[in-house]
Amino acid sequence: MPELPEVETTRRGIAPHIQQKIVTSVTVRNPNLRWPVPVSVFQLLAGSELIDVQRRGKYLLLKFAQGYAMLHLGMSGSLRIVKQGEPPNTHDHVDIAFVDGTVLRYHDPRRFGSLHWVEGDPLSHQLLAKLGPEPLSDAFNVDYIFAASRKRKQAVKPFIMDSHVVVGVGNIYATEALFSAGIRPTKPAGSVSRKAFELLVSDIKQVLANAITQGGTTLRDFVGGDGKPGYFKQQLKAYGRGGEPCVVCQKPLKEVRLGQRSTVYCTACQR
DNA sequence: CAGCGCCCCTGCCCGC
DNA sequence: TGCGGGCAGGGGCGCT
Numbered sequence: 001m002p003e004l005p006e007v008e009t010t011r012r013g014i015a016p017h018i019q020q021k022i023v024t025s026v027t028v029r030n031p032n033l034r035w036p037v038p039v040s041v042f043q044l045l046a047g048s049e050l051i052d053v054q055r056r057g058k059y060l061l062l063k064f065a066q067g068y069a070m071l072h073l074g075m076s077g078s079l080r081i082v083k084q085g086e087p088p089n090t091h092d093h094v095d096i097a098f099v100d101g102t103v104l105r106y107h108d109p110r111r112f113g114s115l116h117w118v119e120g121d122p123l124s125h126q127l128l129a130k131l132g133p134e135p136l137s138d139a140f141n142v143d144y145i146f147a148a149s150r151k152r153k154q155a156v157k158p159f160i161m162d163s164h165v166v167v168g169v170g171n172i173y174a175t176e177a178l179f180s181a182g183i184r185p186t187k188p189a190g191s192v193s194r195k196a197f198e199l200l201v202s203d204i205k206q207v208l209a210n211a212i213t214q215g216g217t218t219l220r221d222f223v224g225g226d227g228k229p230g231y232f233k234q235q236l237k238a239y240g241r242g243g244e245p246c247v248v249c250q251k252p253l254k255e256v257r258l259g260q261r262s263t264v265y266c267t268a269c270q271r
Numbered sequence: 272c273a274g275c276g277c278c279c280c281t282g283c284c285c286g287c
Numbered sequence: 288t289g290c291g292g293g294c295a296g297g298g299g300c301g302c303t
Binding site: 002003006034058072073074075076110112113127161162163170171172173239261262 | 294295296297298299
């Protein structure tokens with residue numbers, strides 16, 4: 001249930017359980033994810049140490065001496081730490097088991113996620129090479145986004161959700177950040193003012209950072225194997241609230257589809 | 272190239 | 288209660 005905060009929460013949650021541990025086996029129960037999982041390559045990982053767990057955008061990178069396991073959770077993917085011997089449930093597609101009996105288990109009902117093996121620099125991989133800046137880095141700033149948006153006719157919401165523009169801004173947080181910044185999601189990106197982008201950049205950073213902080217509270221449940229993704233729905237001011245009153249002006253929020261994704265905004269507060 | 276629709280897949284919810 | 292339709296937190300790909 002991954003937007004960037006969930007992926008980062010997952011990274012922080014799993015890393016201490018698996019890093020610097022030796023893999024004993026990799027089990028792939030269903031290799032038919034978004035792209036076929038190269039099963040035999042992963043089975044060669046037995047005996048190797050998982051050095052580190054990194055993240056680029058919504059991709060998780062499990063570092064080994066020989067290369068990286070590059071994992072994407074798609075719409076419905078999740079990772080949890082379980083103990084060896086725990087029977088798999090439906091849609092538990094991959095297990096990576098370690099010497100101490102810890103198992104990293106990948107679960108993904110819709111199978112929109114993916115698992116690649118990458119040798120060499122993972123950031124040079126085709127899927128990562130052209131990604132935009134990390135939203136919480138200094139590289140994501142008003143100068144950058146304003147320049148990138150000039151002459152773009154695309155609506156600002158799909159624009160900021162484009163991972164080649166900036167990574168990690170999914171449907172929920174795009175909706176929320178645009179609400180906070182008072183920007184109408186349908187407005188062409190190229191006609192959003194520099195001032196408005198200043199607000200938007202700051203609100204994107206804030207909403208993501210806040211969500212990561214909150215993700216921390218669901219972390220223990222998540223990793224413990226017991227908890228729900230725990231999505232702070234109560235905090236959402238726009239996403240999922242079509243027809244309900246705007247928290248600022250009480251006018252009913254409007255819901256439209258933009259780029260095949262539901263989009264909620266206030267016609268009074270967002271211009 | 273920019274921009275847009277399609278599609279991958281399962282589960283769940285709603286209305287009839 | 289059963290069933291069809293629509294929608295779900297993503298994003299790469301192929302077409303115009």
